Amino acid sequence: MTTRTVREDAAGGYTTLAAAIAAADPSDVIDIQQWSTSYEVGTLTIADAGLTISASGSARVDPTNLGAGNHYKIKAASSGDTNHVFTINGAGAVIDGLEILQNSSGTSDEGIRATVDFTVKNSVIWANTNVAQQDGIYVGNDDVDVTVEDTIIFGFPRGGIHGQNYSGTVTQNWYLNSVEITDCGSDGGTNDSGGVLSRSDQTDTRINMYVANSIVASQDAAAAGSLVSFEDRPDQLNWYVERTFYGTAHQVSFDTDTNNTSGAQITENTSPGAGTWVIVPNFTTRPYDLTLVDDADNDAVEAHSVTSFLGGALTLPTTDIVGTTRTAAYCIGPFEAGESAPEPSGETAGVILNL
Secondary structure, three states, X not given: OOEEEXXXXXXXXXXXXXXXXXXXXXXXXXXXXXXXXXXXXXXXXXXXXXXXXXXXXXXXXXXXXXXXXXXXXXXXXXXXXXXXXXXXXXXXXXXXXXEEEEOOOOOOOOOEEEOOOEXXXXXXXXXXXXXXXXXXXXXXXXXXXXXXXXXXXXXXXXXXEEEEEOOOOEEEEEEEEEEEEEOXXXXXXXXXXXXXXXXXXXXOEEXXXXXXXXXXXXXXXXXXXXXXXXXXXXXXEEEEEEEEEEOOOOEEXXXXXXXXXXXXXXXXXXXXXXXXXXXXXXXXXXXXXXXEEXXXXXXXXXXXXXXXXXHHOEEOOOEOOOOOEOOOOOEEOOOOOOOOOOOOOXXXXXXXXXX
């Protein structure tokens, strides 16, 4: 295993991520240590198994300063089809701490398209083109285990997450933990769209979506009636949803052809579990940085000792996307509000969920 350093200022071994990937061998680590305010423009293919790409220090994504901060950022060119920002064909690849922008005008261009198992964490994947059938992360017709953790995905017209099978026997397991998916699915029913989308027309398909500690919602009021948090076609698909906020006044929570749905909005399965849960602060701008607070306990703000969900399928991250240790209140989505959770100040402080 070799660690390859990327620095745009030429103080490392490589000045671009593309060059480092081209030189990499299986199981190498690419450490992006320094970057400027500019994007690396292009599309990258990860072919080596076990390759880890991680940004560190100031090069790690600053989700409050997308497109401008001195963190590493990459975007596809603005024209042409098959401009997936990342194509992953090397099993076990890891992407950690990057800003990934889908800027292409091509139909079905994705933020990440994969054919193998992989992990993406502590990253922001977004689109600004509103081109039909684009997805944040897409896998089609392949057996995969995909882990998405502490990551924001927004702005993709078809789906934030999209698992699909259109031929043969396929099993996909998607593990979504501490993820925020918003403003996805504006294609509406025409292309079976949604924040988290599963589709198959094959009888020998199993797509399992495990979603925990996450936000799947939309704030696009103009799209009332067309946006769906969770959508599937047809019935060989299983949903396991725990401790997850989904749906708004302008969005359907589930639009499914299956009864294989486990869980509900923020399922409270630990003690004491009393009182009314309040999400603060209210929706404003990205990142939403939502924290779950039990207003019956107020100052106690149940710290929660839960470390795993869904029968052990998912483990609560110990740190959030920007590295803050999760030591205080239970946090929904990729961000931590701080060492101490904000106090609810009545029903106007946030979204009230009576469980």
